[in-house]
Amino acid sequence: MEYVAILIGAPQKNTLTREITQSASLILPGNPAPRWLSPGNAAEFRFFDEGGEWGARSDLRATLYGLPLDIAILPARERRRKKLLIADMDSTxxxxxxxxxxxxxAGKGDEVSAITEAAMYGGLDFRSALRARIRLIEGLNEAVLARVADKRLHLxxxxxxxxxxxxxxxxxxxxxxxxFTFFTRIIAKRAGFHANRGNELLFINGQLTGVADPVLGREAKRDALEEYRIKLNIAxxxxxxxGxxxxxxxxxxxxxxxxxxxxxxxxxxxARVSIDHASLTALLYLQGYSDDEFIE
Ligand SMILES: [Mg+2]
Structure with missing residues (x-):
């Protein structure tokens, strides 16, 4: 079966040197030449391996161990340019x-962050964690949220x-x-998303009183993917x-x-692929896009 191995470094750091691509080429079956997606930052290699992708994956990992590079191996036959992107917002x-x-x-930073941390690491149920945090910021003025979006949130x-x-x-x-939809609307616009979903915050006279039911959590995110996929007739x-x-x-x-x-x-x-070093453009390299195809 044919595979593609993609190596991606942090943008503009030129981590991916010729020496590194040479060692990668030597370790992969058939010693494929790199196709550069971003000179110095991203390249892909096509190779055949009847034994599956796992041998090549662990060989590559061992060879490139400790380097600030993300490594992905995907079947080359798959349709690489995707038709639907579903993205998480916070910290993504x-x-x-x-x-x-x-x-x-609002001056309640430490109390709230502690709950967020526990929830994101999987130690706390998402819904109860959300409600517990909202209780801590109840009564807050809507203008504070607008200020947060303006000054504190960055793509x-x-x-x-x-x-x-x-x-x-x-x-x-x-x-x-x-x-919250209060923020997904703003961020979707900044990045150019077609659509956005989140939890609706409730206000009375401009003051935060809670969050609307049902709270969108883990299953709702998966369901959203399926809904968009079926609605748009995407395979x-x-x-x-x-995320x-x-x-x-x-x-x-x-x-x-x-x-x-x-x-x-x-x-x-x-996850199938983990990006720990590169920026979000890594998702474009995974799909085989090169820098000269990027739209800002
Ligand atoms: Mg997140």
């Missing part, structure tokens, strides 16, 4: 956890390029968050999902290509 498309930023703005490197490039190539892009083979937290696991498993992005260990181990 943006670098922050919204509720922690709200709490910091992660490559987020906009990922969405714009996939869109330009005919993919549908949806932002699906266990966080399961053409789906890509990305970092325990509540993304079902969604990552349901997608053809599930990518853990700078994820918690539990999630990184489980």
């Amino acid at each position: 498309i943006i670098g922050q956890e919204c509720i922690d930023e709200i709490a910091a703005e 992660n490197p490559g987020a906009r390029t990922l969405v714009q490039t996939m869109r330009a190539n005919g993919a549908y892009c949806a932002l699906v968050s266990g966080g 399961a083979a053409d789906t890509l999902a990305v 970092d937290g325990a509540n993304d696991l079902d969604m990552l498993e349901a997608a053809n290509l599930g990518v853990a992005y700078h994820a918690k260990p539990l999630v990184a181990e489980d």
Whole structure:
């Protein structure tokens, strides 16, 4: 069977030297030459291996051990350019956890972060963790949330390029968050997503009173992927999902290509591909896009 091995470094660091690609080539069956996707940062190698992908994977890992590079091996026959992208928001498309930023703005940072941390590592039920944190920030003025969106939330490197490039190539892009629609609407616009979903915060006279039922959690993220896929008549083979937290696991498993992005260990181990060094443009390299095809 034919495979493609993709090596990706952090952007602009030129980690992927010729020496490294040579060692990779030597270790892979048939010693394939690299195809550069991004000079100095990303390259792919096509090879045949009747024994499956695992031998090549562990050989590559051993050879490149300790280098700040992400390694993925995917079947080459698969349709690599995906038609549906489902992305988590907090700590994936943006670098922050919204509720922690709200709490910091409200002076309740430490109490709330402790709960977020426990929830994202899988130690706490997502829904009860969300409700517990919202109770801590109840009564907050809506203007505080607007300030959080303006000053504290930032797209992660490559987020906009990922969405714009996939869109330009005919993919549908949806932002699906266990966080709040107050923010998913704003962030979806900044990155260019077609659609966004999240939990609706409730306000009375501009003051936060709670969160609407049902709370969108782990199953709802997976269901969202299936719903968009069926509605848009997209084959399961053409789906890509990305996330970092325990509540993304079902969604990552349901997608053809599930990518853990700078994820918690539990999630990184489980996902098909784990990106720990590179930026979000890594998701484009995984699909075989090269720098000159990127849309900003
Ligand atoms: Mg997240």
